[in-house]
Amino acid sequence: xxxxxxxxxxxxxxxxxxxxxxxxxxxxxxxxxxxxxxxxxxxxxxxxxxxxxxxxxxxxxxxxxxxxxxxxxxxxxxxxxxxxxxxxxxxxxxxxxxxxxxxxxxxxxxxxxxxxxxxxxxxxxxxxxxxxxxxxxxxxxxxxxxxxxxxxxxxxxxxxxxxxxxxxxxxxxxx
Numbered sequence: 001x002x003x004x005x006x007x008x009x010x011x012x013x014x015x016x017x018x019x020x021x022x023x024x025x026x027x028x029x030x031x032x033x034x035x036x037x038x039x040x041x042x043x044x045x046x047x048x049x050x051x052x053x054x055x056x057x058x059x060x061x062x063x064x065x066x067x068x069x070x071x072x073x074x075x076x077x078x079x080x081x082x083x084x085x086x087x088x089x090x091x092x093x094x095x096x097x098x099x100x101x102x103x104x105x106x107x108x109x110x111x112x113x114x115x116x117x118x119x120x121x122x123x124x125x126x127x128x129x130x131x132x133x134x135x136x137x138x139x140x141x142x143x144x145x146x147x148x149x150x151x152x153x154x155x156x157x158x159x160x161x162x163x164x165x166x167x168x169x170x171x172x173x174x175x
Contacts, residue, residue, distance in 0.1 A: 060072040060073040060074075062098070062156060063156040064098055064101065064140070064151060064153060064156070065136075065138060065140040065151070065153060066138065066140075067079060067080045067081075068136065068138070068140065069081075070094070070095075070098055075091055075095065077091070077094055077136075079136060079137055084135055084136070085135075086132075086135065089114050089115070089128060090128065090131065090132055090135070092113060092114045093110065093113075093114050093128055093129075093132060094132065096109075096110065096113045096114070097141065097149065097150065097151045098151065100150070101150075101151055101152075101153065102150065102151070102152060102153070103150060104144045104147055104148050104149070104150040105148050105149060105150060106147055106148035107122045107125055107147075107148050109148070110125050110148060110149070111124075111125060114128070125149075129141055129143075129149055140152075140153075
């Protein structure tokens with residue numbers, strides 16, 4: 001627990017009690033937030049269910065943005081039907097944004113999901129977004145100044161036909 005205030009001697013017992021209650025409420029709130037992210041990270045094993053609100057789909061490939069596709073079974077991203085070479089952290093970041101399409105993910109949420117317990121700053125997130133924008137060849141990742149990032153739009157599951165699922169797994173898109 002971090003220090004959230006101080007009392008000057010001699011102190012009032014009611015003030016001490018109020019300060020303890022305040023800190024316990026803050027601790028409970030932080031614990032609930034951490035539990036939610038642990039739950040999301042565990043759900044990452046089956047991202048297909050997370051993407052579609054626990055609904056299993058026939059085809060694990062979803063489109064987002066213009067000519068961008070995400071294959072939820074292999075956790076690979078494609079641009080113009082060519083696989084993008086993404087790092088582990090970039091992959092986690094895009095998964096988080098896609099699974100929360102249209103919702104702003106704040107810096108704290110992104111850091112907890114992508115880096116876990118490793119201490120990093122908001123500048124690490126900004127650098128990651130800068131690299132992702134270059135690799136995605138589009139500005140699909142939107143910024144909410146001082147808050148975080150989101151991807152606007154909706155997910156579009158691709159139909160099971162040859163034209164939609166003709167993604168090239170062998171050819172990497174150079175970024």
